[in-house]
Amino acid sequence: MLLHFYKMNGAGNDFIVIDNRDLSISLDDDTIAALCDRHRGIGADGLLAVEPAEKGADYKFRYYNADGGEAEMCGNGARCFGFFTAHLGNEDEELPSSVSFETIAGTLTAEIVGDEVRIAMSEPKSLELNTPAKVDGFAGVLHFLNTGVPHVVSFVEDLENTDVFNVGRATRYHSHFAPSGTNANFAKVISPNHIAIRTYERGVEDETLACGTGMVASALVYHLLTGAESPIMVDVEGGDTLTIGFEKTGDQSFKNVTLTGPADFVFEGEIEI
Numbered sequence: 001m002l003l004h005f006y007k008m009n010g011a012g013n014d015f016i017v018i019d020n021r022d023l024s025i026s027l028d029d030d031t032i033a034a035l036c037d038r039h040r041g042i043g044a045d046g047l048l049a050v051e052p053a054e055k056g057a058d059y060k061f062r063y064y065n066a067d068g069g070e071a072e073m074c075g076n077g078a079r080c081f082g083f084f085t086a087h088l089g090n091e092d093e094e095l096p097s098s099v100s101f102e103t104i105a106g107t108l109t110a111e112i113v114g115d116e117v118r119i120a121m122s123e124p125k126s127l128e129l130n131t132p133a134k135v136d137g138f139a140g141v142l143h144f145l146n147t148g149v150p151h152v153v154s155f156v157e158d159l160e161n162t163d164v165f166n167v168g169r170a171t172r173y174h175s176h177f178a179p180s181g182t183n184a185n186f187a188k189v190i191s192p193n194h195i196a197i198r199t200y201e202r203g204v205e206d207e208t209l210a211c212g213t214g215m216v217a218s219a220l221v222y223h224l225l226t227g228a229e230s231p232i233m234v235d236v237e238g239g240d241t242l243t244i245g246f247e248k249t250g251d252q253s254f255k256n257v258t259l260t261g262p263a264d265f266v267f268e269g270e271i272e273i
Helices: 029-036 075-087 164-172 212-226
Strands: 002-010 013-019 046-051 059-065 098-103 106-113 116-120 125-128 143-146 150-155 183-191 194-201 206-208 232-235 241-248 254-262 264-272
Touching: 002 075, 013 075, 029 046, 046 075, 059 075, 075 098, 075 106, 075 116, 075 212, 075 254, 075 264, 143 212, 150 212, 164 183, 164 194, 164 206, 183 212, 194 212, 212 232, 212 241, 212 254
Parallel strands: 013 046, 059 098, 150 183, 194 232
Antiparallel strands: 002 013, 002 264, 046 059, 098 106, 106 116, 116 254, 125 143, 143 150, 183 194, 194 206, 232 241, 241 254
16 A cells, blocks of 8 residues: 655654545554654654544644654644645645644644744643652752643753753653653753753654654743743754743643744655555
8 A cells, every 4th residue: 555645844853744534544553653763664753644523623633653652742743733734725725824623632723823833732731840750860850741741841951961862761761650651851941031952752762853742841840940931932952943832820820822833844755555
């Protein structure tokens, strides 16, 4: 079978995108992992599938990590998904200003803002500042927040020399965050309202060039620790700077959380599966 696919990139986070609105494509975990393999497949941090909506939105969002497992959400993936679906059937027409889609984490809206896409994120939950979890050989404090998927955020002085892979992996599998595990973000303050992060992603099981939900988690934890106001700029390893907006609704709760940044087509092709 020949699979028609698109390759997209959101701030260095790259994705395979397939149009499965007719539900004719069925991919198991091993096939998705093989497609995402950077040596023997297309290569990607994950796979996005466009499916028909079930609850009144424009589309249904399905996201699979590079290991083939389905995840609740992906911020950079959602921006790419929004940009992709805005073009479906509108290649020669004016693009819609926004697209809505259903995810496991709730219904989201992607707004096309010039060359960027702004995602209205689901409300964060399960906040735990200053968790008791400790990682051997790492002195940083671990904070936890679910921004659609689980994230740990730790602020460090020397981001460049932080052992993101090993400390991130130990955090990801730490018993405190069992059974689902967590993504791990390491952040550094650049200037007021401006941070940089590096992320170890669950499911990819390695550092990635960007993670949208990780940016949101890091920005919100930064606000809670310092009082920094919205919007907060976040630099990622892919070289881009993205913007996190939010409104405070309580001492430790938020609404109208947004993630704004680039979403780009890279190429399209076919591969035998």
